[in-house]
Structures are given as structure tokens and as C-alpha cells.
Amino acid sequence: MNKDSNTKSMSMIVTKGTLDWAYPPFILATTAAAMGLDVTMFFTFYGLTLLKKKLNLKVSPLGNAAMEMPMFGMHLGMPNLVSAIPGVDAAATVMMKSLIKKKGVASIEELRTAAVESDVKMIACQMTMDLFEYRLDEMIEGPVVGGAATYIENATKCDINLFI
Amino acid sequence: MADQLVDAKGLNCPLPILRAKKALKDVAVGGTLQVLATDPGAVKDFEAFCRATGNDLVESKVDGKIFSFVIKRTS
Numbered sequence: 001m002n003k004d005s006n007t008k009s010m011s012m013i014v015t016k017g018t019l020d021w022a023y024p025p026f027i028l029a030t031t032a033a034a035m036g037l038d039v040t041m042f043f044t045f046y047g048l049t050l051l052k053k054k055l056n057l058k059v060s061p062l063g064n065a066a067m068e069m070p071m072f073g074m075h076l077g078m079p080n081l082v083s084a085i086p087g088v089d090a091a092a093t094v095m096m097k098s099l100i101k102k103k104g105v106a107s108i109e110e111l112r113t114a115a116v117e118s119d120v121k122m123i124a125c126q127m128t129m130d131l132f133e134y135r136l137d138e139m140i141e142g143p144v145v146g147g148a149a150t151y152i153e154n155a156t157k158c159d160i161n162l163f164i
Numbered sequence: 165m166a167d168q169l170v171d172a173k174g175l176n177c178p179l180p181i182l183r184a185k186k187a188l189k190d191v192a193v194g195g196t197l198q199v200l201a202t203d204p205g206a207v208k209d210f211e212a213f214c215r216a217t218g219n220d221l222v223e224s225k226v227d228g229k230i231f232s233f234v235i236k237r238t239s
Contacts, residue, residue, distance in 0.1 A: 027178050
């Protein structure tokens with residue numbers, strides 16, 4: 001919540017848990033916190049996996065027509081029929097992780113640690129915890145468990161509210 | 165010369181900003197921090213970062229592929 005009336009604030013609903021979609025919320029949260037904003041992240045549905053102690057994030061080209069990997073000096077997309085072959089997701093994940101490293105992009109673990117260290121408030125959706133049978137002891141230290149009302153109350157006080 | 169130096173060369177968004185913010189905490193008010201980066205997006209980002217945090221961007225220059233920013237901590 002606001003420390004004082006001059007402090008800007010941002011909230012985010014984080015709904016996706018793939019390697020690619022994990023980036024926007026953590027990049028924006030850490031940057032906003034660095035710029036002095038109070039930040040709250042509400043993790044729901046597949047986004048909740050981003051709070052697990054051990055992250056094993058994957059990326060899939062299946063159904064993702066916009067996904068093009070730079071290869072041999074060009075950009076390669078993948079037809080769905082190929083994407084569906086076992087092993088293709090794993091290969092795409094390895095390729096994405098190697099690009100991330102090569103291009104000096106932070107890992108999700110690194111960004112998440114930075115978010116925790118800069119006092120980003122994290123709320124784990126109680127309903128999703130029940131639905132997917134997650135336990136709090138599988139999660140990193142820090143998140144509080146809450147529901148839609150907890151998020152809405154917070155969001156009414158924020159300058160920026162995002163759904164990712 | 166700035167009081168502190170952060171070498172963020174080779175790092176991509178948002179790492180140069182995050183490293184700078186972390187280092188700025190150890191700079192005395194009125195002191196300066198120099199950040200070196202190779203991310204071209206850092207030029208606009210450091211301008212925005214300084215405007216939002218109220219710190220002074222006293223220098224922003226490029227030498228070949230290396231960008232250099234000097235931030236003066238104001239509060």
C-alpha cells in the first residue's frame with residue numbers, strides 16, 4: 001500500500017507461467033520498484049507456478065504463430081504439426097535459455113530474487129492453490145495468500161494496474 | 165570521475181537499471197554514480213529512471229558501442 005500520497009504504485013495480475021510469459025511481469029515489477037513505486041503482484045492460475053521454489057519453466061512453439069527463433073541468420077517459425085512432436089518443446093526451451101544467456105537477459109530466478117529484495121508485495125491466489133493442490137511450503141518465502149477482494153482493494157489505490 | 169562505478173556492459177533490460185539502483189543506495193547524497201552499458205535502450209531508460217526518481221542525469225554519452233551515464237544522487 002502507499003507509504004505516502006506521493007508514492008506511485010502499480011499492481012499486476014500474473015496469469016501465465018511459461019518461460020516467455022514470466023518475463024513481462026518480473027521485468028516491470030523490478031523496474032517499477034527500482035523507480036520508487038510500490039508494487040503488488042497477484043499470482044493466479046498458471047502464474048502461480050512462478051512462485052515455486054524450484055522453477056522449471058518451459059516454452060512451447062505450439063499454437064504460438066508469432067514465435068520465431070533467430071537461426072542461421074534468419075528467423076524460423078514452426079508449424080503446429082511439427083511443434084506437437086515430442087521433444088520439440090524441450091528443444092525450444094533449451095534454445096530460448098541459451099539465447100537468454102547469450103544476450104545478457106536476466107534469468108527469471110534473478111529477476112524474482114530482485115523483486116523480493118526490493119519489497120515487491122506478492123499475493124498467491126488461494127483459489128488456485130486449492131484448485132491445483134499447491135502448498136505454501138513449495139513456494140518461496142514472502143508471498144501472502146489472498147483472494148480477489150485482497151487484490152481489488154489494493155488495485156483501487158494503484159496508479160497502474162496490469163493484467164498479464 | 166564518479167564516486168562509484170557500475171559495469172553493466174553486456175547486460176540487457178532491465179539489468180542496467182536494477183544494478184544502478186542497487187549501487188545508488190551506497191552513494192552519498194550529492195555523490196555520483198557512473199554506469200557503463202551496451203544496451204542501446206538504456207539511453208531512454210536512464211532518462212526516465214532519473215526523472216521518476218528525482219536524481220540528476222548529469223551525463224549521457226556514447227563511445228563506440230559503450231554508453232556511459234553519470235547519475236548524481238539528490239535524495
